[in-house]
Amino acid sequence: MILWVGDKDLSKTNVRFALTKANSHDVFKGIPFGNDPRGRTITVPLIQHNVLMGSQPGQGKTAAVRALACGAVLDPTAELWIHELKGTGDLDPLEINCHRFISGIEDPAIGYAADSLTLLRKEVMRRAAALKALPADLCPDKRVTRAIADKRALGLHPLVAIFDECQNLFAHPEYGKQAGDDAEFIIKLGRALGVVLILATQRPDKASLPTGVSANVSIRFCLRVGGQVENDMILGTSAYQNGIRATTFVPEADAGIGYLVGATPMPKVVRTAYLDTLATKRISDRAHALRQAAGTLSGHALGETPAPTAPAHDLLADILAVVAPSEAKVWNEVVVARLAELRPEVYGPWMELEADARAAQLTTALKPYSVRTGQVWGTPESGGKGANRRGITRDDITTAITERDGKRGSGTAS
Numbered sequence: 191m192i193l194w195v196g197d198k199d200l201s202k203t204n205v206r207f208a209l210t211k212a213n214s215h216d217v218f219k220g221i222p223f224g225n226d227p228r229g230r231t232i233t234v235p236l237i238q239h240n241v242l243m244g245s246q247p248g249q250g251k252t253a254a255v256r257a258l259a260c261g262a263v264l265d266p267t268a269e270l271w272i273h274e275l276k277g278t279g280d281l282d283p284l285e286i287n288c289h290r291f292i293s294g295i296e297d298p299a300i301g302y303a304a305d306s307l308t309l310l311r312k313e314v315m316r317r318a319a320a321l322k323a324l325p326a327d328l329c330p331d332k333r334v335t336r337a338i339a340d341k342r343a344l345g346l347h348p349l350v351a352i353f354d355e356c357q358n359l360f361a362h363p364e365y366g367k368q369a370g371d372d373a374e375f376i377i378k379l380g381r382a383l384g385v386v387l388i389l390a391t392q393r394p395d396k397a398s399l400p401t402g403v404s405a406n407v408s409i410r411f412c413l414r415v416g417g418q419v420e421n422d423m424i425l426g427t428s429a430y431q432n433g434i435r436a437t438t439f440v441p442e443a444d445a446g447i448g449y450l451v452g453a454t455p456m457p458k459v460v461r462t463a464y465l466d467t468l469a470t471k472r473i474s475d476r477a478h479a480l481r482q483a484a485g486t487l488s489g490h491a492l493g494e495t496p497a498p499t500a501p502a503h504d505l506l507a508d509i510l511a512v513v514a515p516s517e518a519k520v521w522n523e524v525v526v527a528r529l530a531e532l533r534p535e536v537y538g539p540w541m542e543l544e545a546d547a548r549a550a551q552l553t554t555a556l557k558p559y560s561v562r563t564g565q566v567w568g569t570p571e572s573g574g575k576g577a578n579r580r581g582i583t584r585d586d587i588t589t590a591i592t593e594r595d596g597k598r599g600s601g602t603a604s
Contacts, residue, residue, distance in 0.1 A: 200459070201443055201444050201446075203225070207222070217348050218237050220453075224460045237334070239381060239386065242407040242411070243391070243410075246392060249448075253464055270284065270350055272288050273292050273299075275359055277299065283470040283471035284474050287477050287491055288489070290489055304359060304368065307372035310385065314379050316345070317380075317384065350386045356389045356398075363551075373400070373402075374400065394423035404423055410424055411448050414440070414441055414444060414447075446462050447462075508533065512528035513525060519566035519567070520568060522579070523548050525581070
């Protein structure tokens with residue numbers, strides 16, 4: 191029996207990222223991710239694995255993603271594809287090192303992320319053929335090793351693809367199904383070929399996290415979630431029943447703390463290392479110089495694969511265009527119908543969803559602007575009884591536009 195008694199609250203412990211001052215790193219050695227309650231460094235293996243993270247909003251999920259990304263970027267042989275699908279810029283400092291990069295929640299950004307999965311699927315197939323052709327003495331186990339990855343001409347170097355807020359991709363009415371199929375294919379076959387998927391979501395359910403994806407990842411990290419279903423979607427079937435319960439973490443107070451499964455012999459509670467934007471930028475700048483010297487910058491980092499331009503439409507302005515000043519509160523489903531009539535090429539696909547899904551789509555689209563939807567009283571435009579349904583408050587839209595435009599004018603945000 192080993193007895194250990196802790197006298198320091200893990201939630202009040204600052205965990206320093208072990209690679210903060212490292213000149214470089216080897217992803218084949220795993221990435222230092224955080225500390226366990228005893229203060230021991232916990233390393234997450236990447237090669238031959240895929241990673242799934244989940245939590246409620248504001249619990250430190252993106253910060254956990256950033257730690258893995260900063261470890262990967264310090265390996266000049268590792269190719270980075272980053273897709274931050276909420277458009278808040280949390281991973282922007284790493285853009286200068288990425289072969290592919292996008293930050294956004296609008297359809298062009300989601301389409302770009304879907305294209306990445308299509309390309310990754312093709313890359314997995316190419317790598318499988320390349321690995322098969324290697325002599326048995328160089329590749330006896332038919333999997334990518336450090337020695338094989340260093341032979342750049344083979345194109346079998348590590349490839350780490352990150353999809354933060356992946357629910358916005360997998361639940362998309364146009365791109366979601368194919369993206370889920372591609373992700374499952376990559377997860378099942380890519381791990382032996384040096385291809386690593388890191389997926390993070392704040393909405394772990396069947397619609398936004400395909401079963402084939404959640405069932406096949408080998409490493410899982412779950413911060414605070416609200417219930418058993420969400421817990422087991424991230425940590426695996428029966429995790430809750432077996433006592434591995436991320437529902438026990440305290441909202442906000444335990445931000446950054448989660449259950450890590452698959453990286454160590456037994457599930458562990460881990461507090462992730464925290465890197466703010468400036469610390470991330472310093473690591474990224476150092477990695478950029480390293481990659482320039484090694485000649486491994488490619489794609490987006492060299493301007494060869496530009497991200498899609500921002501959409502010409504303005505969601506907030508479009509809502510004001512279809513909601514009259516006399517309408518203080520309007521149901522989401524009514525707003526969506528009017529938007530689809532205003533710009534059918536942009537909002538038309540939303541109308542193909544069920545009524546509840548249409549309402550949820552607008553709620554998700556408004557999140558980057560900090561506009562919340564809630565229960566509002568209204569009546570169907572075609573007549574009938576009134577009811578409480580999810581909707582928007584027009585004043586919230588005008589306030590969001592004022593705040594956004596004010597930031598643009600001061601140069602603090604765009």
